[in-house]
Structures are given as structure tokens and as C-alpha cells.
Amino acid sequence: MVLAQLNNSRSSPCLREEISEAEAFLCEYRLVLCGGDGISGRECILVCEKKISRTSRLNRSIFNNPKGATGMMKKRKKKFIIAAILFIFLMLLVGSYMLNPQPVHAMMVDFSSMEERVEHVYVEPDIPVNMEDMILNDLTQSKERILEVFDGLQANPTILFVQSSKALEKYAQNNRTAQTYYTYWGHYIVVGPDGFNEDVIAHELLHSELRTRLMNKDKVPVWFDEGLATVVDHRYLRDESLNLDHINDLSSRDAFYEPSQVKENYEIAHSEVVRWFGIVGKSGLMELIEGLNQGGTFNELYKAIESRR
Numbered sequence: 001m002v003l004a005q006l007n008n009s010r011s012s013p014c015l016r017e018e019i020s021e022a023e024a025f026l027c028e029y030r031l032v033l034c035g036g037d038g039i040s041g042r043e044c045i046l047v048c049e050k051k052i053s054r055t056s057r058l059n060r061s062i063f064n065n066p067k068g069a070t071g072m073m074k075k076r077k078k079k080f081i082i083a084a085i086l087f088i089f090l091m092l093l094v095g096s097y098m099l100n101p102q103p104v105h106a107m108m109v110d111f112s113s114m115e116e117r118v119e120h121v122y123v124e125p126d127i128p129v130n131m132e133d134m135i136l137n138d139l140t141q142s143k144e145r146i147l148e149v150f151d152g153l154q155a156n157p158t159i160l161f162v163q164s165s166k167a168l169e170k171y172a173q174n175n176r177t178a179q180t181y182y183t184y185w186g187h188y189i190v191v192g193p194d195g196f197n198e199d200v201i202a203h204e205l206l207h208s209e210l211r212t213r214l215m216n217k218d219k220v221p222v223w224f225d226e227g228l229a230t231v232v233d234h235r236y237l238r239d240e241s242l243n244l245d246h247i248n249d250l251s252s253r254d255a256f257y258e259p260s261q262v263k264e265n266y267e268i269a270h271s272e273v274v275r276w277f278g279i280v281g282k283s284g285l286m287e288l289i290e291g292l293n294q295g296g297t298f299n300e301l302y303k304a305i306e307s308r309r
């Protein structure tokens with residue numbers, strides 16, 4: 001705006017004075033900003049200087065450095081864009097918190113009354129010491145069970161053990177057993193009082209391990225994810241009489257977790273994955289994961305690996 005006015009002010013006294021081009025430009029610029037029409041070039045500078053001395057530091061820098069004004073506008077634009085992005089991010093965070101606060105609380109566990117007993121393992125302070133010892137022992141044993149399926153542990157989830165109804169509501173969506181939140185910042189396993197045992201803890205740890213090895217992507221059908229988790233969850237037993245032909249009907253979350261079918265679906269998934277894993281073993285599972293990470297298709301890899309054994 002200011003520069004446009006400069007270009008049009010051909011009758012500016014600045015241009016009539018015997019001053020250098022740079023001085024003339026500066027003079028014109030100051031004239032427009034200071035409103036010094038009707039006075040000569042050198043006078044305008046003097047008038048301007050007086051006005052400048054009364055302006056803010058910000059305005060002074062503009063008067064003294066016309067090119068800086070453009071740079072400053074660019075900087076302001078940049079700051080505005082950054083502020084807008086931060087605002088959108090904040091709104092998304094607030095929105096997700098309003099809709100689903102429990103994962104956000106789990107992520108903020110460091111700022112809660114939960115006590116970190118072992119690295120990344122938090123226990124509600126109200127849990128009695130003897131029960132806490134039992135839980136931590138179950139956790140150690142559960143990690144051993146993961147080694148029945150994988151050669152080592154790569155996942156490093158944050159685990160929260162909660163017992164009170166208040167903590168269950170805060171962290172676990174009132175699920176008294178266990179659930180895992182997969183977030184950009186890591187996996188958060190929340191175990192309730194019905195899950196204080198090796199089966200449940202190992203089950204959730206295995207989900208986290210598989211997800212970590214799959215680079216945090218949904219690359220397997222739900223029946224395989226749950227079936228593999230039940231390999232280390234001894235609440236399930238293989239039932240060879242089950243019909244496993246329609247296992248792929250249980251690939252989606254809606255189909256698998258359909259309330260009237262979910263119990264049977266876990267049994268079907270368990271029986272199918274235990275059958276497959278019994279044939280292909282740890283090496284077959286690793287082959288499957290590597291194939292998926294290289295862009296392979298689950299169904300093709302799953303069948304091909306079994307056929308080669």
C-alpha cells in the first residue's frame with residue numbers, strides 16, 4: 001500500500017531536491033508515512049525524524065528501514081500461519097479429548113497421581129503393596145510368554161494398572177479388564193482389576209508387539225491380530241471341531257466384535273492362528289511381518305508361507 005503510494009507521488013518534494021536517489025526514496029517513504037505533503041525533501045526528513053522519535057520501536061524500525069517493512073510483514077505472515085496451525089492442532093486435541101478423553105489421560109499419566117514403579121509401568125497408589133507385587137510379577141511372566149511367539153521384545157508400551165472406579169472411568173472407558181491405545185506417541189495399555197493376571201497382560205503386550213513390528217499400521221485382519229494375541233493368552237483352548245473356512249468374514253472390527261458373536265469369534269480366531277502358527281512357527285510369522293512391511297498382501301503371504309512348510 002505504502003509502496004504504491006510512493007510510485008504515484010511523482011510530485012513529491014523529495015524528487016525536486018538535490019539529494020541522492022537513496023535519500024529521495026527514504027524521504028518519499030517518510031513523507032507518505034508522516035504525512036509531510038507540502039514541505040521540501042530535507043524538511044520532510046527533519047519533520048519525520050521528530051515524528052519518528054515519538055513513535056513506537058516497531059514503527060521506528062519501519063521508518064528507518066523501508067525494505068525491513070516488507071520483511072517484517074513476511075515474518076508476521078509466517079507467525080500467523082504457525083499460530084493458525086498450532087490453533088488447529090490444539091482444537092483437534094481438545095476435540096479428541098471431548099470425544100474420547102481416556103487415551104489423552106493415559107498419555108498425560110506423568111502429570112497424574114499414578115506412581116511409576118518400573119520404567120513405563122504406572123500403578124494406582126491405592127492398590128495395596130502385596131497386590132502390586134503380584135501385578136509386577138505377572139508383568140514379568142507375561143513378557144516371558146511373548147518370547148513364545150517372538151524372538152525378542154521390540155515394543156515398549158506404557159502400562160497403567162488401575163483399580164478404583166474413578167481411575168477406571170478416567171483411563172479405561174470403564175473396561176475392567178484391559179485395553180490398548182495406539183497413539184502417535186506410543187502404545188498405552190490400561191489394565192483394570194479383572195485383568196491383573198498373566199493371560200490378560202500377555203494378550204495386550206502381544207498386540208503391542210505385533211503393532212510395533214508392523215510399523216504401527218493396520219496390516220493384518222482383526223481375526224489374526226486377536227488370534228495371535230490369544231496364543232499367549234491361556235484362557236483359550238484350540239477347538240479342532242470349529243469350522244474355520246469362513247475366517248475371513250471376521251476381518252473387520254464390526255464383524256469380529258459383534259456382541260452376540262464375539263466370544264465365539266475369539267475361539268475361531270484362536271483355533272485358526274494356533275493351527276497356522278503350529279505349522280509355520282516363529283520364522284513363518286517373521287516372514288509374514290517382513291512381507292507385509294514390504295507391501296505384500298496378507299491373504300497371499302499367509303497361505304504361501306504355510307504351503308512352503
Ligand SMILES: [Zn+2]
Nearest residue numbers: 203207226229
Ligand atoms: Zn485382544
